[in-house]
Amino acid sequence: MEKQEWLNNVLNSTQGIQRAEAPDSLWVKIQQELKNEVKVIAMVPRRTVWLAAASVALLILLNLVAVRSYHPTQKMTALEALMAEYQLSAENLSMP
Amino acid sequence: MTNAEFEILYKKYKNRVYNTALSYLQQAEDAEEVAQDVFVEVFRSQQTFRQEADIGTWIYRIAINKSLDFLRHKTRQKRFAFLTNLFHQETDEIIHDPPDFQHPGVLLEQKENATYLFKALNELPETQKTAFILTQIEDLSYAETAKVMDVTVASVEALLHRGKQSLRKKLEKYYRS
Structure with a gap:
């Protein structure tokens, strides 16, 4: 049989062909x-699962952002604030 | 959709869905699994189905997508098989390489030729394969196929033409003079 005919x-x-x-x-x-699916849906609605997953993801993301942007600031004590306001230094305060 | 309505829908489309899946997957067990997934999806997504669309078109789309997903998953498994055992521990049969597929609906005198055709069909790109399966095996018109594939009729014709040309080339290796 010829090749083309065979093809x-x-x-x-x-x-x-029959189906x-x-x-x-x-x-x-x-x-x-x-x-089975109805049972699973009855237990935990799909929307709730997704909502919970999204909440956890958001929480983790916010924590990561907070940790990354955290820079400890120096807190002034009341005395230091007063000294800064009146331009006082430790030497000025020393008594004769 | 009530259970009775769903059953009517199932009876109308079960063979089309199963036959489509079988043409892609070429294994009865896999086709049954995919057909099962398709109808579960149909039942589950009935709320999202747009009434203006043809339900047959919608079901065909689900069947094609599920079949292609299954095939992709199987291809990944095949690749992984090179790293795991290629042979079944008890029977020594190759696990990931199924025997030649024989479609149960093919005419007796065409069985051997159809076996070569289905082998070559496996090597076609997805869109060409879909155009061939829908028009040549599912016997849909070009217009129906275009609707299912969400392309123009001209695109279906082009895909089918390229698919047939490609099949010819791939079939040459099976030719024995």
Whole structure:
């Protein structure tokens, strides 16, 4: 048989093909899966799961941002603030 | 959608979904698994289904996407198989390389030729494969195929033409003079 003829035959080999029939067990399996899914949904709604996951992710993100942007600042005591305001130094305060 | 309505829908589309999945996956067990996923998805997503769209088109799309996802997953498994055991421990059969596929609906005198065709079909890009399966195996019109693939009729024609050309080249290695 010529090569081209063979190729044409192969390419046309699906002509007249019948659809394969789905197995009888398929419907039962689908019903079973849907029942199982209903149970899971009844326990924890999908939206709640996603909401919880998003909240945790946001919390982690905010913590990371907070830690990264944290710079310890020097706190002035009341005495130091007073000294700064009146431009006093330790030498000025020393008594004769 | 009530259970009764869903059952009617299932009965109408079960063979189309199963046959489409079988054409992609070429294994009855895998096709059954995908068909199961498709109908669960149909039931689950019925609220999001846009009524103006054709339900058959929508179901075909789900079937194609699920089949392609399954194939991609299998391809990843095959790659990983090189790092794990290639042979079954008890039977010594190759785990990840299934035997040649024979479609149950092919005419008896075409069985051998169709086996070569399905082998070569596996090597086509996804869009060309989809155009071929829908038009040549599912027997959809070009217009129906275009709707399912969300492309123009001209694109379907071009994909099919390129697909057939590519199949010819790939089939040459199976030719015995």
